[in-house]
């Protein structure tokens with residue numbers, strides 16, 4: 001079962017993120033109980049040695065991984081040394097990058113200080129939020145007008161009209177955003193909208209007996225969140241989701257952090273959205289751009305790959321454990337992301353060279 005295999009890794013991820021479940025804490029309790037029964041009086045020592053060894057082994061593994069994916073904070077000066085003459089473009093995933101991972105996806109709020117850091121960066125650089133969520137939901141969390149918003153894993157892009165000079169495609173539509181500003185909306189998977197609605201209704205109906213389940217309509221994909229579902233239901237849930245997905249050959253399943261998603265099978269993802277924004281909206285195909293992409297999810301790997309293939313920019317993964325990734329650099333958690341954004345702002349403010 002995909003759910004079970006993937007989840008071991010995820011538990012560790014989440015425990016270190018400190019948001020969900022502390023697997024290590026459980027292990028410590030077990031060790032402690034065993035020691036208490038057989039080695040009375042020594043249990044504290046054993047516990048501290050076991051835990052210390054485990055922690056230092058994890059730290060060693062993380063440090064070894066960081067040799068290959070160095071901290072973007074430590075390498076900041078080096079990264080920016082070649083950026084002075086170029087156009088920096090900033091791409092930010094939302095969940096787990098700007099906000100902590102939380103039990104209830106509707107409460108994944110970003111802090112005011114993070115919002116301020118993003119806003120400051122956007123004063124100097126085109127800044128895009130790239131998320132798997134619905135575009136309007138991401139906007140509700142971030143609430144900054146000056147940004148580009150990419151929702152539904154790249155299938156729903158909104159850009160300020162003034163920046164879309166090269167835009168010309170049958171998928172483009174002019175629209176008015178929530179604040180009355182003229183924008184351009186690009187939706188390459190528009191034809192799937194009715195099917196997604198249908199699947200959403202069906203999933204809600206089929207899984208309504210499963211406690212803690214949350215089905216989210218992300219407009220161009222349906223997300224099944226099982227973060228709050230007891231493990232005993234995971235097998236049944238997976239079967240139900242797979243069964244429904246199988247009825248729609250033009251869609252497919254993907255898996256993220258405690259979430260399964262049903263998505264249109266079109267060649268479009270966060271990586272394609274990144275290319276679209278860079279190339280079509282006029283940021284660059286002249287080699288002058290330096291895209292910085294920061295994300296923590298498997299779906300962000302598509303964007304990391306694009307940067308690798310283009311041979312430009314900085315793919316940065318947010319992770320507090322070693323992870324297989326195409327990213328070149330790393331940041332440990334959202335607080336380090338905030339530090340990086342603050343450095344970026346201060347670097348630009350003190351620099352006399354304008355990106356334009």
Ligand SMILES: [Mg+2]
Pocket residue numbers: 093094095096097295296297
């Ligand atoms: Mg994420």
